[in-house]
Amino acid sequence: MIEINDFRYNPTLRRLLVNYCIRTYEMDAILDDWHLIQEYNLLKKNNELHFLFEEEYLINYLKDGSDNNG
16 A cells, blocks of 8 residues: 655645544644644554545535535
8 A cells, every 4th residue: 555654746635634634523633744644544554544535525515515426
């Protein structure tokens, strides 16, 4: 699996992680790159990366107000 050391070539992944952390941790979210990479590694270790994509789906659904998948 790809090792992430920074977000220089992964701005979309950073945005997904920021959105996920804000919803998950609310006011306690720490959004610096080091903590976001640690969150990514934890999700990867626990086989939970799908949560990032579910967060993206939820944000798009709330923004559009409709389900574009069906």
